[in-house]
Amino acid sequence: MATTDNDDDDHMRQTPTQLPEILLLIGRHLSQGDLTSCIRVSHSWHYYLEPLLWSHVSIQRPTSSSSSSSSSLSSNNSISFSNDNNDNNDNNRNGFFRNINQSAYEASIIKNVRHLHSLTIEFVQNPTLLHQLVPVLHNRLSALITEDYNPTIRQILLQNAQSIQSFTCRNVNTRQRQQYSLPQPSHEATEFWKSLSSLMFLTELTLSNACIYSANLTVFWKMCGRLKVLSLESGFVCDLSPSSYLEPFKTLRRVHLHRVSEYPQRELDFIRFCPNLEHLAWRPLQLTPLNQFMFHLVTLEPDRLARITSVDFSYIDLFDKQLATVLSSGLRLVRLIAVHSPFGDFCADQVVCSMAETLEELDVRECHLLVQNPMVQLMLVVCRRLKVFRADEISVDDMNKNTWSPAARFSRPAFSSSSSSSPSGYGCGSSTVAGYTATVPAPTLAPLLSMRMLGKLMQGDWQWGCVELEELDVTFVGSIAQKHLLLNGLPLVYSQLAQLTELRRLGFGWKYHNEERRLSSSTGVTFGSVDSVVDLALPRGSPPSSASSTASSSSSSSSSYSSKASVGSETQQKSPHFRAGLRRLWKLTQLRVFDVEKIQNPNFSVSDVKWFGKRWEGLRRIQGRLSMDPGTELAIQDLVQKDFTHITHHHNN
Amino acid sequence: MTVILVSSDNQDFKVDKEVAERSILIKNMLEDVGESDSPIPLPNVTAAVLTKVIEYCEHHRNDPVQVPEETDDPRKRSNDIEEWDMKFMQVDQEMLFEIILAANYLDIKPLLDVGCKTVANIIKGKTPEEIRKAFNIVNDFTPEEEAQIKKENEWAEDR
Numbered sequence: 001m002a003t004t005d006n007d008d009d010d011h012m013r014q015t016p017t018q019l020p021e022i023l024l025l026i027g028r029h030l031s032q033g034d035l036t037s038c039i040r041v042s043h044s045w046h047y048y049l050e051p052l053l054w055s056h057v058s059i060q061r062p063t064s065s066s067s068s069s070s071s072s073l074s075s076n077n078s079i080s081f082s083n084d085n086n087d088n089n090d091n092n093r094n095g096f097f098r099n100i101n102q103s104a105y106e107a108s109i110i111k112n113v114r115h116l117h118s119l120t121i122e123f124v125q126n127p128t129l130l131h132q133l134v135p136v137l138h139n140r141l142s143a144l145i146t147e148d149y150n151p152t153i154r155q156i157l158l159q160n161a162q163s164i165q166s167f168t169c170r171n172v173n174t175r176q177r178q179q180y181s182l183p184q185p186s187h188e189a190t191e192f193w194k195s196l197s198s199l200m201f202l203t204e205l206t207l208s209n210a211c212i213y214s215a216n217l218t219v220f221w222k223m224c225g226r227l228k229v230l231s232l233e234s235g236f237v238c239d240l241s242p243s244s245y246l247e248p249f250k251t252l253r254r255v256h257l258h259r260v261s262e263y264p265q266r267e268l269d270f271i272r273f274c275p276n277l278e279h280l281a282w283r284p285l286q287l288t289p290l291n292q293f294m295f296h297l298v299t300l301e302p303d304r305l306a307r308i309t310s311v312d313f314s315y316i317d318l319f320d321k322q323l324a325t326v327l328s329s330g331l332r333l334v335r336l337i338a339v340h341s342p343f344g345d346f347c348a349d350q351v352v353c354s355m356a357e358t359l360e361e362l363d364v365r366e367c368h369l370l371v372q373n374p375m376v377q378l379m380l381v382v383c384r385r386l387k388v389f390r391a392d393e394i395s396v397d398d399m400n401k402n403t404w405s406p407a408a409r410f411s412r413p414a415f416s417s418s419s420s421s422s423p424s425g426y427g428c429g430s431s432t433v434a435g436y437t438a439t440v441p442a443p444t445l446a447p448l449l450s451m452r453m454l455g456k457l458m459q460g461d462w463q464w465g466c467v468e469l470e471e472l473d474v475t476f477v478g479s480i481a482q483k484h485l486l487l488n489g490l491p492l493v494y495s496q497l498a499q500l501t502e503l504r505r506l507g508f509g510w511k512y513h514n515e516e517r518r519l520s521s522s523t524g525v526t527f528g529s530v531d532s533v534v535d536l537a538l539p540r541g542s543p544p545s546s547a548s549s550t551a552s553s554s555s556s557s558s559s560s561y562s563s564k565a566s567v568g569s570e571t572q573q574k575s576p577h578f579r580a581g582l583r584r585l586w587k588l589t590q591l592r593v594f595d596v597e598k599i600q601n602p603n604f605s606v607s608d609v610k611w612f613g614k615r616w617e618g619l620r621r622i623q624g625r626l627s628m629d630p631g632t633e634l635a636i637q638d639l640v641q642k643d644f645t646h647i648t649h650h651h652n653n
Numbered sequence: 654m655t656v657i658l659v660s661s662d663n664q665d666f667k668v669d670k671e672v673a674e675r676s677i678l679i680k681n682m683l684e685d686v687g688e689s690d691s692p693i694p695l696p697n698v699t700a701a702v703l704t705k706v707i708e709y710c711e712h713h714r715n716d717p718v719q720v721p722e723e724t725d726d727p728r729k730r731s732n733d734i735e736e737w738d739m740k741f742m743q744v745d746q747e748m749l750f751e752i753i754l755a756a757n758y759l760d761i762k763p764l765l766d767v768g769c770k771t772v773a774n775i776i777k778g779k780t781p782e783e784i785r786k787a788f789n790i791v792n793d794f795t796p797e798e799e800a801q802i803k804k805e806n807e808w809a810e811d812r
Contacts, residue, residue: 022757025765029773036809040781040802043793059808108805129808617736646739 020048027052054115059122059129109133118143119156139163147171149192157195166204167196172235173209184211184236193219203251206231214238224249231256241266242273249274256312258283279335281312309358310335313343320344320369328354335361344369352382361388365473372477374398377462380496386466390473393511396489397479399462399496464496472500475509475598494581501587504618509598579608591616597624606635613644622649656683657692658707664700665692668707675710677760697758702751709741709764716763734770742771746788 027035027049035053039046109129113136121130121144134152138159143166146153157164172192173184193216196202205227212220212235221242224230228251240261242249252274258281261267271277313323314337323338324346333355338347343364351359352375362379364370372395380389476493478486497506594616596602604626613619622640626649627633633651640649654670658679673693674680682693695703734742742749753768776784781799785792794802 019754019757022753022765022769025769026772026776029770030776032809034773034777034779036806037779037781037784038776039806040794040799041784041792042790045790046802053806053809057809620733646736 018044020044023048024052032056032058050112051115054112056118056120057116058120106132110136113137113140116140118145120145121153122147134159142166144168149173154191154195158198161198161200163201164199165201167199167202168204168206169210170208172207173211186213186215189213189216197223203227204229206256208233208235210235212237217243221246224252227252229254231258232260233258235260237261239263239266241269246273250276252277254279256281275307277308279310279312280308281337283315309333310337312337313341314339314363316341320346323347324350327351331355332358334358337361337363338367339363340366342369343367345373345375348373348375348379351379356382356384358385359383360385362386363388363390365390365392367392372398376474377464380464380466381462382465384465384468386469388471389466389469390471390507393475393477393509395477395479396493397482397485399489399492462492462496464499467499468502469500470502471505471507472497472503473505473507473595475511477511477513480512490581494584498584498587501590503588503591505593505595506588506591507595507598509596510602511598511600578604582608582612585612586615588616590618592618593621593623594619595623596626599624601628602626603628604636605632606639609636609639610643613640613647619644619647622647623651625651657690658703659692659694660698660700660703661696662700664703666700666703666707668710669714672707672710672714675713675761675763676706677762679759695759698755699751702748702755705741705744705748705752706755706759706761706764710761712737712741713763734767738767739771742767 023045027038030038032053035049039049039053109132113133116137117140119137119141130152134155137156139162141156141160141164144153144156144160144164145168147170149169149172153169157167173188189211190213192210193212196205197219202223203226205223206229210232217239224242225247227249230252231254233256237260240257240263253276255271255274255277257267257270267282271280308331311331311333313326316323320342323342327333327336327347327350331354336351336355336359341364344367348370351362362383364376370376370391372393374395376391376394377398380386478489480486497503594612596604602625609626625633626636637649637651640647655667656670656673656679658666658668658673660666670683674683679693686693698706742752744752749768749771753765753772756762756764756768775787779787782792784790792799
C-alpha cells in the first residue's frame with residue numbers, strides 16, 4: 001500500500017484524528033473540560049473542535065486558572081477582571097492584561113457565537129465573558145438555563161426570541177422582600193411576562209418563584225397554548241383557573257405544579273384544560289391533611305384522567321385511603337412516583353386492582369406505611385410490566401406465604417374465608433388514621449379487594465410476576481429472633497431474584513431486626529440495637545462454605561448463621577453469607593450496577609466477588625463496601641482493580 | 654449465501670452475506686452488483702484489520718439496526734461500552750486507528766461509535782501535552798497562540 005519512503009507521511013495522513021468527521025465524532029463524547037484541552041493540541045484540532053465546544057456553553061463556576069493567573073499578576077489579591085475595577089496606577093500591568101483578556105474574549109466570541117445552541121448560566125464570577133457575548137448573541141440559542149433573572153437575561157431572551165425553545169429560570173424573583181409586601185412588584189412581573197411572550201417558539205418553560213398577577217394572566221394563558229412542558233414551583237399565581245373563552249391547551253404534555261396554589265379547584269380546572277396531559281407532578285402549597293386537590297381530582301372526567309399516564313405524588317400529606325381514592329378514579333398509570341407519601345395498604349390495593357397491566361415504574365420509598373408490608377410483595381406478584389421498582393423494606397418472613405397464618409398475626413381470620421367481613425373495609429377510617437404506628441397488620445384487617453380477587457393465588461408461595469424488571473432497589477429485612485423464618489425465606493428471596501434476567505440495576509439491601517415485625521417510625525430507623533457498628537475485634541468471619549453450589553442453601557446459611565450467632569451480640573451480626581444464594585443469580589448477565597450500600601455489615605468474600613465479576617458479564621459498577629472486615633475489603637478492591645478493569649468500585653472509605 | 658471480500662493485500666475472506674451487510678458500503682455494493690458471485694475488493698483495508706472488522710460484525714450480526722440517537726448531548730456517554738466490545742478494542746493504538754478508519758470507510762456505524770468512544774476515553778482527563786504524546790501529534794502552535802487560546806477558553810475549563 002505505502003512505499004517505505006513515504007510510510008511516515010501516509011501514516012500521519014491517515015490517522016483518524018486528522019479526519020474532521022472522525023474528530024468530531026470523538027469530540028461528541030467529551031465533556032466541556034476535556035474539549036478545552038483538545039483545542040490546544042494543534043491547529044487542526046482547534047479548528048474542528050472549537051465549534052463543538054461552543055455549541056453547549058455552560059458558565060458554571062469560577063475557574064481556578066483565572067484566579068491563579070490574576071494573583072500572579074500583582075500582590076493585590078483583589079484583582080478581578082470586571083469592568084469596574086478602578087485600580088489603574090500601580091496596576092498598569094493588570095490593566096494591560098485586562099485588555100488582552102477582553103480582546104481575547106471578543107475575538108473568540110465573535111468567531112464562535114454562531115455555534116451556540118444552548119447556554120447555561122449558573123454562577124458568573126467574571127462578567128466580561130457575558131458582557132462580550134450578549135451583544136452578538138442574536139437568534140442563536142435554542143435553550144437557556146439560568147439561576148436568576150436580571151437585565152442581562154432579559155436582553156438575551158429578547159435577542160433570541162425567534163429561536164429559544166426552552167427556558168429555565170431557577171429563581172425569577174431574587175430580591176428579598178419585606179414580610180408583608182408582594183413577592184414581586186407587579187410592574188416587574190408584567191415586564192417579565194412580556195419578555196417571555198415574545199418567545200414565539202417556546203415549548204418548555206420551567207420557573208421557580210415566579211409571580212403571575214391578574215394583569216399577567218392573559219399573557220400566561222397565551223403561552224400555555226403553545227407550551228409542551230410547564231413547570232411552576234413556588235411563587236405566586238393569582239388564579240390558575242383558565243378563562244372559559246380560551247381554547248384548551250392541547251399541546252401541554254407535562255405539568256409540574258409544586259407548591260403553587262391554595263385553591264385546588266382552580267388547579268383542577270387548569271388540568272381539565274389540558275386534554276393531552278401525560279405526566280402530572282403536584283405538591284401542595286401547605287402540608288395540610290385536608291388539601292382538597294386530591295379529592296377533586298377524581299371529579300375529572302374519566303377519559304380526561306385516562307390519558308394521564310404518569311404522576312408524581314411525592315411528599316403529599318393525605319391519608320392512605322384518600323390517596324387510594326384518587327388512584328381508583330380511573331388513572332391508567334404507567335408511572336407512579338410516590339416517595340415519602342402516605343402510600344399504604346389501600347393504595348397498594350389500588351395498584352394491584354387497576355394498574356397491574358399498565359404500571360411500569362413504581363417508586364414508593366420513604367412511605368412509612370409500606371415498610372415491611374406484605375402488600376409490597378403483592379404488587380410485585382401482580383404487576384407484570386414493571387420495569388423499575390423502588391421501595392424500602394421487604395420482610396423476608398413474608399416471602400414464605402405460609403407465615404401469614406392468621407392465628408399468628410391477625411386477631412381475626414381475614415384471609416382464609418372468601419366471604420370476609422363487612423364491606424366496610426374502606427370505611428375503617430379511624431383505624432387507618434390511628435394505625436400509623438400500630439403493628440403492620442392492623443390496617444389490613446379489612447379484607448382488601450385485591451386479596452379477594454386473588455383468592456386462590458394466596459395459597460402457596462409468592463411468585464413475582466415482574467420478570468421484565470430492569471431496576472430494583474429494595475432492602476430485605478430478616479428477623480434474628482425467628483431464625484426458621486429466615487432460613488425458609490432467604491432461599492425464596494434468591495429464587496425470586498434469579499428470574500429477573502433483564503435486571504440492569506440491583507440495589508440490594510439487608511437489615512436485621514430483632515423484634516417481632518413492627519413498623520419503623522417514619523424516619524426509617526428500626527428498633528433495637530441493630531446499628532451498623534463495626535467491631536473490628538471480631539474474629540475474621542466464619543470459614544467459607546466450600547461446596548457452595550451443591551449444598552442446599554438452607555444448610556449453608558444455617559451453618560453460617562449459627563456460627564455468627566455464637567460470635568457476638570446482635571449489633572455485630574454480619575449479613576448472612578450470601579454465597580449460596582448468590583450463585584443462583586448466575587443468569588443476571590445484564591446487570592450493570594450492583595449497589596450494596598444498604599446492606600448492614602456486608603459480608604462478601606473475595607471469592608464471591610471473583611464469582612460475580614466473572615459471571616455477571618455486564619457488570620460495570622459496584623457501589624458500596626462489600627465487607628466490613630478491612631482486610632477483606634482491601635483484598636476485594638485489589639481484585640477488582642487488577643482482574644476486573646471494566647468494573648469500577650465506588651465505596652465511601 | 655456467502656460473499657468474498659478481498660483485502661488490499663489480496664487476501665480473500667469468505668463471510669456470510671448477513672454479516673457483510675453490517676457494512677452499509679458493502680450492502681450497497683451488493684445491491685448494485687446483483688446476483689454476481691465476484692469478490693468485492695476493499696483496497697483501503699488490510700487483511701489484519703479486515704479480520705478484526707469481520708470478527709466484530711460476526712459477533713454483532715443479530716443486533717438490531719441502530720436508530721439515530723439524539724444529537725443533543727451524547728457527551729457523557731462514553732462509559733457504556735459492552736464488555737465484549739471493550740475487550741475487542743484492547744489493541745494497540747495503531748490497530749485501533751486502523752479499525753476506526755476501516756469502520757468509516759465501510760460505513761459500519763456501531764463499530765465507528767465504539768472506536769470513537771474508546772479514543773474519547775483515552776483523551777479524558779489529559780492535558781494537551783499528554784494528548785499530543787498519546788497520539789503522536791506535532792504541536793504547531795506558538796507559545797503565544799497557545800496562551801491566547803487558553804485565556805479565551807478559561808470559562809470552559811473544569812476546575
